[in-house]
Amino acid sequence: MPTGVALQDPRQQLFDAAVRVLVRDGATGLTSRAVTTEAGVAKGVLHRHFADFDAFLADLVRDRIARIEAQGAALRDAAGSGTVAGNLTHALASLFDPVTVAIVVLVIARDELRARLRAAGTARFPLVGEGTAMVAGYLTAERDLGRISPGADVGTLAPTVIGAAHLLFTEHKDDPPGQDAVRRVVTTVLAGSLR
Structure with a gap:
């Protein structure tokens, strides 16, 4: 995602992406990189909203x-x-x-x-x-x-x-x-x- 573009609801966007990855790839495929890639956001977005x-x-x-x-x-x-x-x-x-x-x-x-x-x-x-x-x-x-x-x-x-x-x-x-x-x-x- 280009920098400077505001996310409407980043937490929900990340949750929705995680659910898609989890259902498609299982627990072993669920990584922070997979979630941010699926959400179309930079990896730092996840760490900006969650401690880890x-x-x-x-x-x-x-x-x-x-x-x-x-x-x-x-x-x-x-x-x-x-x-x-x-x-x-x-x-x-x-x-x-x-x-x-x-x-x-x-x-x-x-x-x-x-x-x-x-x-x-x-x-x-x-x-x-x-x-x-x-x-x-x-x-x-x-x-x-x-x-x-x-x-x-x-x-x-x-x-x-x-x-x-x-x-x-x-x-x-x-x-x-x-x-x-x-x-x-x-x-x-x-x-x-x-x-």
Whole structure:
């Protein structure tokens, strides 16, 4: 990018570039040089806005966590409408989009990134932990409305749904599973708890 040209939102431009590189080239292909090249900016732009590359990545993950938390609020607001399986199926398909799956791999691959995220107060398993909290909050709301059995163990159901869905989406990385496959996971895990 020529010098002297103002960037509209450099942080977002760098985040968008990082996501494209990560999804296309994987965690090993995600470098500061790859991000700035993809964004079409000088390498110094990244370091002008972030202390170092791990700080940039930590902010990228926190941005995705904020999206999950917003999705969780919307999912809780949907309690009592539609079907429990339908609401969760839609939420899981959105949660485990290719970007989130790729970021989970990135977090697993980078010890320093995990340490920074934990120091910032994220779940011990960032993104997956927040996804589990999203599902737990929703299931609790549905239990309170009587659409889930009163004795349902939300603390066990939520991570079971998330774990099964995460495996399903990870195994189908290049060809995400269809709604029917996701719904089958949800209904199987919740079979004894749905009313």
